[in-house]
Amino acid sequence: MGNVLIDKNSGKELHKGKYNLKRKMAKIWKDKSFYLILLPGIIYFVLFHYVPMYGATIAFKDFKVMQGILGSKWVGFKNFIELFNHPSFWPVVRNSLIISLYKVFWGFPAPIILALLLNELRKESFKRTIQTISYLPHFLSWVVIGGLAVKMLSPSTGVVNLIIKALGFKPIYFMVNPKYFRSVLVLTDIWHGIGWGSIIYLAALSGVDPQLYEAATVDGASRWRQIWSITIPSISSTIAIMLILRMGGIMNAGFEQIFVMYSPNVYDVADIIDTFNYRLGFENAQYSLATAIGLFKSVIGFTLILITNKLSKLIDEGNGIW
C-alpha cells in the first residue's frame, strides 16, 4: 500500500476527479495522520451520542436494570400507549407549548426592541455601557437567577412586594401562586436573554449602509420615517430567520429554568415534558416510560427543526442579507 502513492495532479487530469477504489485507498492512506487525529472525536460522538440513541430503544422495551438494554423484552408501542393514557401526559405537553409560546410572544420582540433603541443612542460610550450591562445575565446560571428571583419576589423582603405593599396592596406569593408563576418564567427569561439576544440584530443594523440615512435626511425624512423605512426593513429578514429558528425549538420550554424555580404548588401550570420526564425516570424509576416521553419530544423537535431549517433557507435565498 505504502508505495502506491499517486501524484495527485496527474491523477486528477487523467480521471477528471473520479477516483477509483485503488486511488481512494491510496488517498486515505496518504491522509492517515488526519484520520488518527479525527479518531478521538469520532469515538466521542459514537460513544456519547450514538450509543444513547441506541439506548433509546428501551422506549420499545420493558426495561429491567438486571437484564440490561439488550436483554430486556420488546413490547412494541406498549410504553407509548401507557404514556398517552397517563393523566399527566397531555397537561405537560400543553404546559410546554403554552410556556414556550408565551416566551416567544413576549420574549422574541424584546431583543429586537432593545437593539432598535440602542441603535438610536447618540453617545457611543453610553451605548456600549448599556450593552455590557445587558449581556451580563446571560452568564449567570439558572440556579443563581432562580435565587435572585426568589429574593426579588419574596413576599416579605423582595423589592417587588415592597412596592406592592407601599401602594397599599397585599403581598403576592409569586413563586408558589399558579396564577403568576408563568409570568415569572417569562419575565426572568427575558431578563436573562434580552441583551444577548440583541447582539445579532445590532450586527444586522451595523451593516446598513449609512448613505441610505444620509439620502433620506437630504430628502427630508424624519427620524421616525427613517426607522420605519430603512432600519426595520433592513433587519426584517434577520427577524424572520430568528423567529423561524425559534419556532423550531418550540418543544423546549426552558428545562433548567423551570427545574430550578418550580415546586409542587405550581405543577399544574409549570410541569413540562422535560420535568415530567425527569421525575418519571429519576423519582419513579420508570425508565422505559421516561425514555418514551423523551423520544416523543426528540422526534417532534427534530421534525420541527428540519421544517424550520428548510423555511429559513428559503428566506435566506430570497433576501440574501444574512
Added chain:
Amino acid sequence: MRQTKGEKIFEVFNVIIMCLLALVTLYPMINVLAVSLSRNDYVVRGEVTFYPIGFTLKAYNYLFKFSTILDGYRNTLFLVIVGTALNLFFTAMTAYALSKRDLIGRNLFLFLIVFTMMFGGGMIPNYLLVKDLHLINSLWSLILPGTISAYNLIIMKNFFQAIPRELIESSRIDGLSEMGILFRMVIPLSLPALTTIGLFYAVGHWNSFFDAIIYINNKKKWPLQLILRDILFFADTQQALTDDISTNIPLEPLKMATVIGTTLPVLVFYPFIQKYFVKGVMIGSVKG
C-alpha cells in the same frame, strides 16, 4: 443636525428607558450583595435595598466554615480547568482533521456530528450509559459526556479553514507532522477563536448543575452550583409560605453570600472577557 421636538423627547425617553433597563439588570445583584453584608434583623424587616445596613461579614464567616462550600469550589475548579482543557484539546484536534476539505468521508463525519445537534437519545439513555461506564459519582461524568460541543466544533472548523493554505503547506514541507502543524501553526494563529470557545466552555462548566443532579449523589463531589441550589431552595417554598426565618444562623444573608460567592468569579472577569463572547456570537453566525 436639525431635530424636531418629537425627536428630542424620544431621545430623552430612550436614555431613561436604557437607564431603567440597566437598573433592572443590576439591582438584583446590588441588593444581593447588600443583603449578604447586612445584619439579619434589618434584612428580615425588608429595609436593605441598595447598600448594607448594619455592616457585618458574619454571613461570609459562616459560609467559609461550611466544608461543603469549600468542596464545591474545589470540584468546580477541577471541572473548569481540566474540563475546559480537554474540551479545547479534543475540539481543536477534531476541527483540524475536519478542516481538510478533501478528506475522504469528511461530509459523512460532518453529517453525523451535525445530526447530534438535532437529535439525541435523551436523559435516561445518557444516564444508563454513564452508569455502565461506572462514572456515577465521579467528576468525570460531568466532563466526558460533553467533551466536544458540536456547535463549537463547527465554529472552530470554519475558523481553521480560513487560515491560508500556503502557511500550512509550507510547514508541511518543513517536515512538521500534522499534530505539529496543529499545535505550532494552526492553534497559535487561531488564539482569538480558541479563547472565545474556551471561555464558552469554561462558563458552561462553571454554571452547569443538572448533570450533577443525575450523576452525582455524593455531596462531597457536588459542584458549587448544586450546593448553592441546596442552600437556596431546600424547604424554600415552605419558607416563603410561612415566612418564618427564626434560626440562629442569619439565613437570608447566608443565602445571599452564597449567591455572591458563586457568581463573583464570573462578575469579576466579565468586563474583561465580554468582548470575546460577543466576537464568538459573530463567528458563529458566519457560515462556512
